[in-house]
Amino acid sequence: KNDLSTQVLGKEIYWFDSIDSTSNEAKKLAAAGCPEGTLVLAEAQCTGRGRLARGWFSPRGKGIWLSVVLRPPFQPYDAPKCTLMTAVALTRAIRRATGVPCGIKWPNDILYNGKKVVGILTEMSAEMDAINYVVLGMGTNVNIAADEFPDELAGIATSLAEAAGRPFCRKTLLKEILAELETVYLEVSRSGFDSILKEWRRLSVTLGQTVQVVGPDKQFSGLAVDIDASGALLVQTDGSLETVIAGDVSIRPA
Template identity: 50%
Template sequence: MKERVLELLKKGYPDFVSGESICQSLGVSRTAVWKHIQALRAAGYDIEAVPHAGYRLVNIPDRLYPAEITRGLQTAFLGRNVYHYDQVESTNRTARELAARGVPDGTLVVAEEQTGGRGRMGRGWFSPHGRGIWCSVILYPAVNPMDAPPLTMLAAVAVARALRRAAGVEAGIKWPNDLLVGEKKICGILTELSAEMERVNYLIIGMGINVNIDRHEFPLELREIATSVQIERGRRVSRVHLLQNLLAELEYWYRLWEKEGFAPVLACWKELNVTLHRPVRVFTWKESWEGWAEDVDADGSLVLRLPGGEYKRVVSGEVSLRAR
Protein backbone atom coordinates (compact mmCIF):
# COMPACT_ATOMS: atom_id res chain seq x y z
CA MET A 1 0.00 0.00 0.00
CA LYS A 2 2.90 2.32 0.85
CA GLU A 3 4.24 1.62 -2.67
CA ARG A 4 0.84 2.47 -4.20
CA VAL A 5 0.77 5.85 -2.38
CA LEU A 6 4.28 6.46 -3.73
CA GLU A 7 3.13 5.58 -7.25
CA LEU A 8 0.35 8.20 -7.08
CA LEU A 9 2.78 10.86 -5.87
CA LYS A 10 5.18 9.99 -8.69
CA LYS A 11 2.35 10.21 -11.25
CA GLY A 12 1.40 13.64 -9.88
CA TYR A 13 5.01 14.87 -9.77
CA PRO A 14 5.90 17.76 -9.74
CA ASP A 15 2.36 18.81 -8.74
CA PHE A 16 0.42 18.28 -5.55
CA VAL A 17 -1.87 15.26 -5.22
CA SER A 18 -4.85 15.81 -2.94
CA GLY A 19 -5.29 13.56 0.08
CA GLU A 20 -8.88 13.04 -1.01
CA SER A 21 -7.91 11.63 -4.42
CA ILE A 22 -5.42 9.26 -2.82
CA CYS A 23 -8.14 8.08 -0.41
CA GLN A 24 -10.50 7.44 -3.31
CA SER A 25 -7.95 5.76 -5.55
CA LEU A 26 -6.85 3.32 -2.90
CA GLY A 27 -10.09 3.06 -0.91
CA VAL A 28 -8.48 3.93 2.43
CA SER A 29 -8.99 6.58 5.11
CA ARG A 30 -7.14 9.90 5.39
CA THR A 31 -5.50 8.61 8.57
CA ALA A 32 -4.20 5.57 6.67
CA VAL A 33 -2.81 7.77 3.89
CA TRP A 34 -1.06 9.92 6.49
CA LYS A 35 0.54 6.84 8.05
CA HIS A 36 1.89 5.72 4.67
CA ILE A 37 3.25 9.21 3.98
CA GLN A 38 5.06 9.06 7.32
CA ALA A 39 6.48 5.64 6.46
CA LEU A 40 7.72 6.93 3.08
CA ARG A 41 9.36 9.89 4.81
CA ALA A 42 11.05 7.50 7.23
CA ALA A 43 12.42 5.63 4.20
CA GLY A 44 13.95 8.87 2.95
CA TYR A 45 11.33 10.20 0.54
CA ASP A 46 11.02 13.98 0.86
CA ILE A 47 7.26 14.69 0.76
CA GLU A 48 5.73 18.12 1.22
CA ALA A 49 2.27 18.30 2.89
CA VAL A 50 0.19 21.47 2.44
CA PRO A 51 -3.35 21.86 3.86
CA HIS A 52 -6.03 21.97 1.11
CA ALA A 53 -3.37 21.26 -1.57
CA GLY A 54 -2.32 17.79 -0.55
CA TYR A 55 1.01 15.96 -0.87
CA ARG A 56 3.90 16.56 -3.23
CA LEU A 57 6.96 14.46 -3.87
CA VAL A 58 9.98 16.73 -3.57
CA ASN A 59 12.87 14.31 -3.68
CA ILE A 60 13.44 10.59 -4.12
CA PRO A 61 16.17 9.26 -1.82
CA ASP A 62 19.32 7.79 -3.31
CA ARG A 63 18.39 4.25 -2.26
CA LEU A 64 18.11 0.99 -4.20
CA TYR A 65 14.56 0.34 -3.00
CA PRO A 66 12.65 -2.46 -4.78
CA ALA A 67 9.93 0.01 -5.86
CA GLU A 68 12.58 2.21 -7.53
CA ILE A 69 14.36 -0.70 -9.22
CA THR A 70 11.25 -2.41 -10.61
CA ARG A 71 9.57 0.82 -11.82
CA GLY A 72 10.32 0.98 -15.53
CA LEU A 73 12.57 -2.11 -15.40
CA GLN A 74 12.99 -3.60 -18.89
CA THR A 75 13.26 -7.27 -17.91
CA ALA A 76 10.91 -10.25 -17.90
CA PHE A 77 12.29 -12.10 -14.85
CA LEU A 78 15.65 -10.72 -13.74
CA GLY A 79 15.33 -8.37 -10.77
CA ARG A 80 11.54 -8.67 -10.72
CA ASN A 81 11.82 -10.04 -7.18
CA VAL A 82 14.08 -7.82 -5.04
CA TYR A 83 15.43 -8.19 -1.51
CA HIS A 84 16.82 -4.85 -0.33
CA TYR A 85 18.91 -4.44 2.82
CA ASP A 86 20.49 -1.42 4.40
CA GLN A 87 23.45 -3.50 5.55
CA VAL A 88 24.51 -7.12 5.09
CA GLU A 89 27.74 -9.02 5.62
CA SER A 90 27.78 -9.86 1.92
CA THR A 91 25.00 -10.02 -0.65
CA ASN A 92 26.34 -13.39 -1.87
CA ARG A 93 25.97 -14.83 1.59
CA THR A 94 22.39 -13.56 1.92
CA ALA A 95 21.68 -14.83 -1.60
CA ARG A 96 22.92 -18.31 -0.66
CA GLU A 97 20.50 -18.43 2.25
CA LEU A 98 17.63 -17.22 0.05
CA ALA A 99 18.50 -19.67 -2.76
CA ALA A 100 18.49 -22.58 -0.31
CA ARG A 101 14.91 -21.55 0.54
CA GLY A 102 14.01 -21.59 -3.15
CA VAL A 103 13.25 -17.94 -4.01
CA PRO A 104 12.21 -17.30 -7.66
CA ASP A 105 14.62 -17.46 -10.61
CA GLY A 106 16.23 -14.08 -11.19
CA THR A 107 15.81 -12.84 -7.62
CA LEU A 108 18.01 -9.80 -6.89
CA VAL A 109 19.66 -9.19 -3.52
CA VAL A 110 20.91 -5.65 -3.07
CA ALA A 111 22.38 -3.82 -0.09
CA GLU A 112 23.37 -0.21 0.59
CA GLU A 113 26.43 -1.46 2.47
CA GLN A 114 28.41 -4.69 2.89
CA THR A 115 30.33 -5.16 6.13
CA GLY A 116 32.20 -8.20 4.82
CA GLY A 117 32.08 -7.83 1.05
CA ARG A 118 34.24 -10.43 -0.68
CA GLY A 119 36.04 -10.59 -4.00
CA ARG A 120 37.72 -13.44 -5.86
CA MET A 121 40.65 -15.34 -4.33
CA GLY A 122 39.28 -14.67 -0.83
CA ARG A 123 39.98 -10.94 -0.94
CA GLY A 124 37.79 -8.27 0.64
CA TRP A 125 35.68 -5.76 -1.31
CA PHE A 126 35.32 -2.15 -0.11
CA SER A 127 31.53 -1.53 -0.02
CA PRO A 128 30.67 1.79 1.67
CA HIS A 129 27.07 2.81 2.39
CA GLY A 130 25.06 4.09 -0.57
CA ARG A 131 28.09 4.46 -2.84
CA GLY A 132 27.98 1.43 -5.07
CA ILE A 133 25.88 -1.34 -6.49
CA TRP A 134 26.53 -4.24 -4.16
CA CYS A 135 24.25 -6.95 -5.41
CA SER A 136 23.77 -10.64 -6.17
CA VAL A 137 21.51 -12.35 -8.68
CA ILE A 138 20.12 -15.85 -8.06
CA LEU A 139 19.72 -18.10 -11.11
CA TYR A 140 18.73 -21.73 -11.62
CA PRO A 141 20.33 -22.67 -14.96
CA ALA A 142 19.54 -26.23 -16.09
CA VAL A 143 23.15 -27.23 -16.73
CA ASN A 144 25.76 -29.41 -15.13
CA PRO A 145 28.40 -27.61 -13.07
CA MET A 146 31.08 -28.07 -15.73
CA ASP A 147 29.09 -25.80 -18.06
CA ALA A 148 28.65 -23.00 -15.51
CA PRO A 149 32.01 -21.14 -15.70
CA PRO A 150 31.07 -19.20 -18.89
CA LEU A 151 28.33 -17.49 -16.87
CA THR A 152 30.89 -15.53 -14.89
CA MET A 153 32.27 -14.13 -18.18
CA LEU A 154 28.72 -13.44 -19.34
CA ALA A 155 28.22 -11.31 -16.21
CA ALA A 156 31.35 -9.31 -17.08
CA VAL A 157 29.96 -8.60 -20.55
CA ALA A 158 26.66 -7.39 -19.04
CA VAL A 159 28.36 -5.07 -16.53
CA ALA A 160 30.77 -3.65 -19.13
CA ARG A 161 27.94 -2.88 -21.53
CA ALA A 162 25.77 -1.35 -18.80
CA LEU A 163 28.67 0.86 -17.67
CA ARG A 164 29.21 2.01 -21.25
CA ARG A 165 25.57 2.60 -22.11
CA ALA A 166 24.12 3.89 -18.84
CA ALA A 167 27.13 5.62 -17.29
CA GLY A 168 29.36 6.52 -20.23
CA VAL A 169 32.33 4.67 -18.73
CA GLU A 170 34.53 2.78 -21.20
CA ALA A 171 35.14 -0.29 -19.05
CA GLY A 172 37.19 -3.20 -20.39
CA ILE A 173 37.27 -6.80 -19.19
CA LYS A 174 40.35 -8.43 -17.71
CA TRP A 175 40.15 -12.22 -17.91
CA PRO A 176 38.05 -13.76 -16.64
CA ASN A 177 35.73 -11.13 -15.21
CA ASP A 178 37.34 -8.06 -13.66
CA LEU A 179 36.20 -4.71 -15.05
CA LEU A 180 38.88 -2.07 -15.51
CA VAL A 181 39.05 1.52 -16.64
CA GLY A 182 42.62 2.01 -17.72
CA GLU A 183 44.48 -0.11 -15.20
CA LYS A 184 42.04 0.48 -12.34
CA LYS A 185 39.28 -1.81 -11.15
CA ILE A 186 35.73 -0.48 -11.24
CA CYS A 187 33.82 -3.73 -10.70
CA GLY A 188 34.49 -7.23 -9.38
CA ILE A 189 32.35 -10.31 -9.92
CA LEU A 190 32.20 -13.34 -7.62
CA THR A 191 30.19 -16.27 -8.94
CA GLU A 192 29.27 -19.13 -6.63
CA LEU A 193 27.35 -22.31 -7.23
CA SER A 194 25.72 -25.18 -5.43
CA ALA A 195 25.44 -28.33 -7.51
CA GLU A 196 25.09 -32.04 -7.81
CA MET A 197 27.41 -33.64 -10.34
CA GLU A 198 24.56 -33.76 -12.86
CA ARG A 199 23.11 -30.30 -12.42
CA VAL A 200 23.44 -26.93 -10.79
CA ASN A 201 21.09 -26.38 -7.84
CA TYR A 202 21.58 -22.64 -7.94
CA LEU A 203 24.07 -20.10 -9.20
CA ILE A 204 24.81 -16.76 -7.59
CA ILE A 205 26.43 -13.93 -9.49
CA GLY A 206 27.69 -11.33 -7.05
CA MET A 207 28.70 -7.94 -8.45
CA GLY A 208 30.31 -4.98 -6.76
CA ILE A 209 30.33 -1.80 -8.86
CA ASN A 210 32.04 1.32 -7.55
CA VAL A 211 29.60 4.09 -8.44
CA ASN A 212 29.57 7.30 -6.39
CA ILE A 213 32.89 6.95 -4.57
CA ASP A 214 35.30 9.88 -4.57
CA ARG A 215 39.03 9.20 -4.87
CA HIS A 216 39.79 10.31 -1.32
CA GLU A 217 37.10 7.99 0.05
CA PHE A 218 38.98 4.88 -1.07
CA PRO A 219 41.33 3.42 1.52
CA LEU A 220 44.94 4.37 0.77
CA GLU A 221 45.87 0.91 -0.49
CA LEU A 222 43.10 1.03 -3.10
CA ARG A 223 43.58 4.57 -4.44
CA GLU A 224 46.03 3.60 -7.17
CA ILE A 225 44.24 0.41 -8.21
CA ALA A 226 40.53 1.22 -7.91
CA THR A 227 38.25 3.71 -9.60
CA SER A 228 34.54 4.56 -9.73
CA VAL A 229 31.95 5.95 -12.10
CA GLN A 230 32.09 9.25 -10.22
CA ILE A 231 35.86 9.49 -10.61
CA GLU A 232 35.71 8.66 -14.32
CA ARG A 233 32.77 10.91 -15.14
CA GLY A 234 33.43 13.75 -12.70
CA ARG A 235 29.90 13.58 -11.30
CA ARG A 236 27.54 11.36 -9.33
CA VAL A 237 25.18 9.14 -11.32
CA SER A 238 21.90 7.38 -10.54
CA ARG A 239 22.58 3.93 -9.12
CA VAL A 240 19.00 2.89 -9.87
CA HIS A 241 19.39 3.76 -13.55
CA LEU A 242 22.70 1.90 -13.83
CA LEU A 243 21.32 -1.16 -12.00
CA GLN A 244 18.24 -1.28 -14.24
CA ASN A 245 20.48 -1.25 -17.31
CA LEU A 246 22.68 -3.94 -15.80
CA LEU A 247 19.68 -6.20 -15.14
CA ALA A 248 18.43 -5.72 -18.71
CA GLU A 249 21.87 -6.57 -20.14
CA LEU A 250 22.23 -9.59 -17.88
CA GLU A 251 18.85 -10.94 -18.90
CA TYR A 252 19.57 -10.38 -22.60
CA TRP A 253 22.88 -12.26 -22.54
CA TYR A 254 21.59 -15.00 -20.24
CA ARG A 255 18.67 -15.73 -22.58
CA LEU A 256 21.01 -15.68 -25.55
CA TRP A 257 23.36 -18.12 -23.76
CA GLU A 258 20.41 -20.43 -23.04
CA LYS A 259 19.41 -20.42 -26.71
CA GLU A 260 22.73 -20.30 -28.53
CA GLY A 261 25.38 -21.27 -26.01
CA PHE A 262 28.59 -19.49 -25.11
CA ALA A 263 29.79 -18.49 -28.61
CA PRO A 264 27.95 -15.13 -28.99
CA VAL A 265 28.80 -14.20 -25.39
CA LEU A 266 32.46 -15.02 -25.99
CA ALA A 267 32.50 -12.95 -29.18
CA CYS A 268 31.24 -9.92 -27.25
CA TRP A 269 33.60 -10.68 -24.35
CA LYS A 270 36.52 -10.58 -26.81
CA GLU A 271 35.41 -7.22 -28.18
CA LEU A 272 35.33 -5.76 -24.66
CA ASN A 273 38.45 -7.47 -23.31
CA VAL A 274 41.74 -5.77 -22.42
CA THR A 275 43.68 -9.01 -21.71
CA LEU A 276 44.47 -10.53 -25.08
CA HIS A 277 47.41 -9.92 -27.40
CA ARG A 278 49.66 -8.56 -24.72
CA PRO A 279 52.16 -9.87 -22.16
CA VAL A 280 50.59 -11.05 -18.90
CA ARG A 281 51.37 -12.92 -15.72
CA VAL A 282 48.78 -15.47 -14.58
CA PHE A 283 48.48 -16.63 -10.98
CA THR A 284 46.59 -19.68 -9.77
CA TRP A 285 46.42 -20.98 -6.22
CA LYS A 286 49.56 -23.03 -6.76
CA GLU A 287 51.53 -21.63 -9.67
CA SER A 288 52.16 -18.61 -11.86
CA TRP A 289 53.25 -18.17 -15.48
CA GLU A 290 54.46 -15.27 -17.57
CA GLY A 291 53.59 -15.26 -21.23
CA TRP A 292 51.62 -13.83 -24.10
CA ALA A 293 47.81 -13.85 -23.77
CA GLU A 294 47.06 -15.53 -27.09
CA ASP A 295 43.35 -16.32 -26.94
CA VAL A 296 40.37 -17.45 -24.88
CA ASP A 297 39.00 -20.82 -25.98
CA ALA A 298 35.41 -22.03 -26.34
CA ASP A 299 35.27 -23.03 -22.63
CA GLY A 300 36.48 -19.61 -21.49
CA SER A 301 39.99 -20.83 -20.62
CA LEU A 302 42.88 -18.43 -21.20
CA VAL A 303 45.40 -19.70 -23.74
CA LEU A 304 48.89 -18.49 -22.85
CA ARG A 305 51.94 -18.68 -25.13
CA LEU A 306 54.92 -19.30 -22.88
CA PRO A 307 58.39 -17.87 -23.61
CA GLY A 308 59.54 -21.29 -24.86
CA GLY A 309 56.80 -21.22 -27.49
CA GLU A 310 54.55 -23.89 -26.02
CA TYR A 311 50.93 -23.14 -25.15
CA LYS A 312 49.40 -23.31 -21.67
CA ARG A 313 45.63 -23.46 -21.09
CA VAL A 314 44.55 -21.84 -17.79
CA VAL A 315 41.07 -22.71 -16.51
CA SER A 316 40.97 -20.24 -13.62
CA GLY A 317 43.25 -17.72 -12.04
CA GLU A 318 44.20 -14.07 -11.73
CA VAL A 319 45.81 -12.06 -14.52
CA SER A 320 48.23 -9.22 -14.00
CA LEU A 321 48.68 -7.09 -17.14
CA ARG A 322 52.28 -6.23 -18.03
CA ALA A 323 53.80 -3.36 -19.97
CA ARG A 324 53.77 -4.09 -23.69
Protein backbone atom coordinates in the same frame (compact mmCIF):
# COMPACT_ATOMS: atom_id res chain seq x y z
CA LYS B 1 5.71 -4.68 -7.90
CA ASN B 2 8.80 -2.97 -9.26
CA ASP B 3 9.48 -0.70 -12.22
CA LEU B 4 12.16 -2.86 -13.83
CA SER B 5 11.78 -3.77 -17.49
CA THR B 6 12.87 -7.38 -16.87
CA GLN B 7 10.81 -10.58 -16.93
CA VAL B 8 13.03 -12.97 -14.97
CA LEU B 9 15.45 -10.82 -12.95
CA GLY B 10 13.82 -9.13 -9.98
CA LYS B 11 10.93 -11.58 -9.52
CA GLU B 12 11.70 -11.21 -5.85
CA ILE B 13 13.81 -8.35 -4.51
CA TYR B 14 15.43 -8.18 -1.09
CA TRP B 15 16.82 -4.79 -0.18
CA PHE B 16 19.00 -4.25 2.88
CA ASP B 17 20.27 -1.06 4.41
CA SER B 18 23.31 -2.95 5.64
CA ILE B 19 24.28 -6.62 5.40
CA ASP B 20 27.37 -8.83 5.71
CA SER B 21 27.38 -9.80 2.01
CA THR B 22 24.55 -9.83 -0.53
CA SER B 23 26.02 -13.07 -1.92
CA ASN B 24 25.81 -14.80 1.50
CA GLU B 25 22.16 -13.79 1.71
CA ALA B 26 21.44 -14.85 -1.89
CA LYS B 27 22.99 -18.27 -1.25
CA LYS B 28 20.76 -18.76 1.80
CA LEU B 29 17.67 -17.77 -0.20
CA ALA B 30 18.72 -20.01 -3.10
CA ALA B 31 19.27 -22.99 -0.82
CA ALA B 32 15.81 -22.38 0.67
CA GLY B 33 14.27 -22.58 -2.82
CA CYS B 34 13.77 -18.94 -3.89
CA PRO B 35 12.76 -18.42 -7.55
CA GLU B 36 15.25 -17.80 -10.32
CA GLY B 37 15.86 -14.10 -10.75
CA THR B 38 15.77 -13.26 -7.03
CA LEU B 39 17.84 -10.13 -6.36
CA VAL B 40 19.61 -9.11 -3.18
CA LEU B 41 20.75 -5.49 -2.92
CA ALA B 42 22.36 -3.58 -0.09
CA GLU B 43 23.29 0.04 0.53
CA ALA B 44 26.36 -1.13 2.46
CA GLN B 45 28.13 -4.46 3.07
CA CYS B 46 30.27 -4.95 6.16
CA THR B 47 32.08 -8.06 4.88
CA GLY B 48 31.73 -7.89 1.10
CA ARG B 49 33.70 -10.76 -0.46
CA GLY B 50 35.85 -11.02 -3.57
CA ARG B 51 37.68 -13.87 -5.28
CA LEU B 52 40.73 -15.48 -3.70
CA ALA B 53 39.47 -14.76 -0.17
CA ARG B 54 39.77 -11.02 -0.71
CA GLY B 55 37.37 -8.47 0.76
CA TRP B 56 35.27 -6.03 -1.25
CA PHE B 57 35.12 -2.37 -0.22
CA SER B 58 31.36 -1.57 -0.14
CA PRO B 59 30.76 1.91 1.30
CA ARG B 60 27.20 3.03 1.99
CA GLY B 61 25.23 4.42 -0.91
CA LYS B 62 28.25 4.70 -3.23
CA GLY B 63 27.96 1.60 -5.34
CA ILE B 64 25.69 -1.14 -6.59
CA TRP B 65 26.21 -4.15 -4.31
CA LEU B 66 24.06 -6.80 -5.89
CA SER B 67 23.64 -10.58 -6.05
CA VAL B 68 21.39 -12.46 -8.45
CA VAL B 69 20.16 -16.05 -8.11
CA LEU B 70 19.99 -18.02 -11.37
CA ARG B 71 18.98 -21.62 -11.98
CA PRO B 72 20.51 -22.04 -15.42
CA PRO B 73 19.84 -25.01 -17.66
CA PHE B 74 23.62 -25.47 -18.14
CA GLN B 75 26.01 -28.19 -17.05
CA PRO B 76 28.14 -27.40 -13.97
CA TYR B 77 31.26 -27.12 -16.17
CA ASP B 78 29.60 -24.15 -17.89
CA ALA B 79 29.45 -22.14 -14.66
CA PRO B 80 32.72 -20.24 -15.31
CA LYS B 81 31.14 -18.96 -18.50
CA CYS B 82 28.48 -17.28 -16.35
CA THR B 83 31.25 -14.93 -15.21
CA LEU B 84 32.10 -14.07 -18.82
CA MET B 85 28.42 -13.57 -19.63
CA THR B 86 27.99 -11.25 -16.65
CA ALA B 87 31.11 -9.28 -17.58
CA VAL B 88 29.83 -8.75 -21.12
CA ALA B 89 26.41 -7.61 -19.87
CA LEU B 90 27.86 -5.20 -17.29
CA THR B 91 30.39 -3.74 -19.72
CA ARG B 92 27.72 -3.10 -22.33
CA ALA B 93 25.31 -1.58 -19.80
CA ILE B 94 27.95 0.63 -18.18
CA ARG B 95 29.31 1.86 -21.50
CA ARG B 96 25.82 2.71 -22.72
CA ALA B 97 24.57 4.32 -19.50
CA THR B 98 27.71 6.28 -18.59
CA GLY B 99 29.89 6.50 -21.69
CA VAL B 100 32.86 5.26 -19.64
CA PRO B 101 34.89 3.08 -22.07
CA CYS B 102 35.60 0.22 -19.67
CA GLY B 103 36.85 -3.22 -20.71
CA ILE B 104 36.98 -6.76 -19.34
CA LYS B 105 40.01 -8.14 -17.56
CA TRP B 106 39.89 -11.95 -17.54
CA PRO B 107 38.22 -13.55 -15.73
CA ASN B 108 36.06 -11.35 -13.52
CA ASP B 109 36.98 -7.67 -13.48
CA ILE B 110 35.89 -4.64 -15.42
CA LEU B 111 38.60 -2.01 -15.65
CA TYR B 112 38.87 1.59 -16.66
CA ASN B 113 42.32 3.01 -17.18
CA GLY B 114 43.85 -0.17 -15.73
CA LYS B 115 41.88 0.17 -12.49
CA LYS B 116 38.96 -1.88 -11.26
CA VAL B 117 35.43 -0.46 -11.48
CA VAL B 118 33.52 -3.74 -11.19
CA GLY B 119 34.24 -7.12 -9.59
CA ILE B 120 32.21 -10.24 -10.30
CA LEU B 121 31.99 -13.27 -8.03
CA THR B 122 30.29 -16.40 -9.42
CA GLU B 123 29.38 -19.10 -6.93
CA MET B 124 27.62 -22.36 -7.73
CA SER B 125 25.92 -25.22 -6.00
CA ALA B 126 25.60 -28.39 -8.09
CA GLU B 127 24.67 -32.00 -7.52
CA MET B 128 25.81 -34.77 -9.84
CA ASP B 129 25.56 -33.21 -13.29
CA ALA B 130 22.94 -30.53 -12.61
CA ILE B 131 23.28 -26.98 -11.33
CA ASN B 132 21.10 -26.28 -8.31
CA TYR B 133 21.83 -22.56 -8.32
CA VAL B 134 24.36 -19.96 -9.41
CA VAL B 135 24.76 -16.76 -7.41
CA LEU B 136 26.26 -13.92 -9.43
CA GLY B 137 27.69 -11.26 -7.12
CA MET B 138 28.44 -7.92 -8.73
CA GLY B 139 30.10 -4.93 -7.15
CA THR B 140 30.04 -1.73 -9.20
CA ASN B 141 31.93 1.28 -7.86
CA VAL B 142 29.62 4.11 -8.89
CA ASN B 143 30.10 7.29 -6.84
CA ILE B 144 33.20 6.61 -4.74
CA ALA B 145 35.61 9.56 -4.77
CA ALA B 146 39.28 8.77 -5.39
CA ASP B 147 40.26 9.77 -1.85
CA GLU B 148 37.57 7.59 -0.28
CA PHE B 149 39.23 4.31 -1.26
CA PRO B 150 41.36 2.72 1.47
CA ASP B 151 45.13 3.04 0.94
CA GLU B 152 45.57 -0.55 -0.20
CA LEU B 153 43.24 0.10 -3.15
CA ALA B 154 45.04 3.25 -4.31
CA GLY B 155 46.05 2.76 -7.93
CA ILE B 156 44.03 -0.48 -8.07
CA ALA B 157 40.39 0.61 -7.86
CA THR B 158 38.42 3.46 -9.35
CA SER B 159 34.76 4.43 -9.79
CA LEU B 160 32.56 5.50 -12.67
CA ALA B 161 32.25 8.96 -11.12
CA GLU B 162 36.02 9.31 -10.94
CA ALA B 163 36.34 8.10 -14.53
CA ALA B 164 33.69 10.47 -15.91
CA GLY B 165 34.19 13.41 -13.57
CA ARG B 166 30.53 13.40 -12.54
CA PRO B 167 28.23 11.28 -10.35
CA PHE B 168 25.68 8.83 -11.74
CA CYS B 169 22.18 7.81 -10.66
CA ARG B 170 22.53 4.31 -9.23
CA LYS B 171 18.91 3.41 -9.94
CA THR B 172 19.18 4.23 -13.65
CA LEU B 173 22.39 2.25 -13.89
CA LEU B 174 20.91 -0.68 -11.97
CA LYS B 175 17.97 -0.87 -14.38
CA GLU B 176 20.34 -0.88 -17.38
CA ILE B 177 22.51 -3.58 -15.82
CA LEU B 178 19.57 -5.86 -15.05
CA ALA B 179 18.00 -5.39 -18.48
CA GLU B 180 21.29 -6.21 -20.21
CA LEU B 181 22.04 -9.16 -17.95
CA GLU B 182 18.62 -10.61 -18.70
CA THR B 183 19.06 -10.12 -22.46
CA VAL B 184 22.44 -11.84 -22.41
CA TYR B 185 21.23 -14.65 -20.12
CA LEU B 186 18.23 -15.43 -22.31
CA GLU B 187 20.41 -15.36 -25.42
CA VAL B 188 22.93 -17.75 -23.87
CA SER B 189 20.17 -20.07 -22.59
CA ARG B 190 18.67 -20.19 -26.08
CA SER B 191 21.71 -20.33 -28.32
CA GLY B 192 24.73 -21.19 -26.17
CA PHE B 193 27.81 -19.18 -25.27
CA ASP B 194 29.38 -18.78 -28.74
CA SER B 195 28.07 -15.31 -29.55
CA ILE B 196 28.95 -14.12 -26.04
CA LEU B 197 32.52 -15.40 -26.37
CA LYS B 198 32.90 -13.31 -29.53
CA GLU B 199 31.58 -10.24 -27.76
CA TRP B 200 33.84 -10.99 -24.80
CA ARG B 201 36.91 -10.97 -27.07
CA ARG B 202 35.88 -7.60 -28.47
CA LEU B 203 35.43 -6.06 -25.01
CA SER B 204 38.54 -7.63 -23.46
CA VAL B 205 41.51 -5.60 -22.26
CA THR B 206 43.49 -8.78 -21.45
CA LEU B 207 43.96 -10.25 -24.92
CA GLY B 208 47.10 -9.02 -26.61
CA GLN B 209 48.74 -8.16 -23.27
CA THR B 210 51.78 -9.77 -21.72
CA VAL B 211 50.55 -11.12 -18.41
CA GLN B 212 51.96 -12.77 -15.35
CA VAL B 213 49.94 -15.76 -14.20
CA VAL B 214 50.18 -16.38 -10.47
CA GLY B 215 48.71 -19.64 -9.20
CA PRO B 216 49.10 -21.71 -6.03
CA ASP B 217 51.71 -24.00 -7.58
CA LYS B 218 53.09 -22.20 -10.58
CA GLN B 219 53.90 -18.77 -11.88
CA PHE B 220 54.82 -17.76 -15.42
CA SER B 221 54.43 -14.95 -17.94
CA GLY B 222 53.35 -14.92 -21.54
CA LEU B 223 51.12 -13.30 -24.11
CA ALA B 224 47.37 -13.64 -23.53
CA VAL B 225 46.27 -14.77 -27.00
CA ASP B 226 42.66 -15.92 -26.64
CA ILE B 227 40.02 -17.60 -24.51
CA ASP B 228 38.84 -21.09 -25.45
CA ALA B 229 35.27 -22.38 -25.67
CA SER B 230 35.24 -23.17 -21.93
CA GLY B 231 36.24 -19.63 -21.00
CA ALA B 232 39.85 -20.55 -20.08
CA LEU B 233 42.60 -18.04 -20.94
CA LEU B 234 45.23 -19.17 -23.46
CA VAL B 235 48.68 -17.83 -22.68
CA GLN B 236 51.60 -18.25 -25.10
CA THR B 237 54.89 -18.62 -23.25
CA ASP B 238 58.34 -19.10 -24.82
CA GLY B 239 57.85 -22.83 -25.07
CA SER B 240 54.17 -23.63 -24.97
CA LEU B 241 50.54 -22.56 -25.10
CA GLU B 242 49.19 -22.70 -21.55
CA THR B 243 45.49 -23.08 -20.71
CA VAL B 244 44.69 -21.07 -17.61
CA ILE B 245 41.52 -21.91 -15.67
CA ALA B 246 40.11 -19.15 -13.44
CA GLY B 247 40.10 -21.21 -10.22
CA ASP B 248 42.54 -19.60 -7.83
CA VAL B 249 44.78 -17.92 -10.37
CA SER B 250 45.41 -14.19 -10.57
CA ILE B 251 46.61 -12.26 -13.60
CA ARG B 252 48.93 -9.28 -13.32
CA PRO B 253 50.45 -7.00 -15.89
CA ALA B 254 53.97 -8.27 -16.65
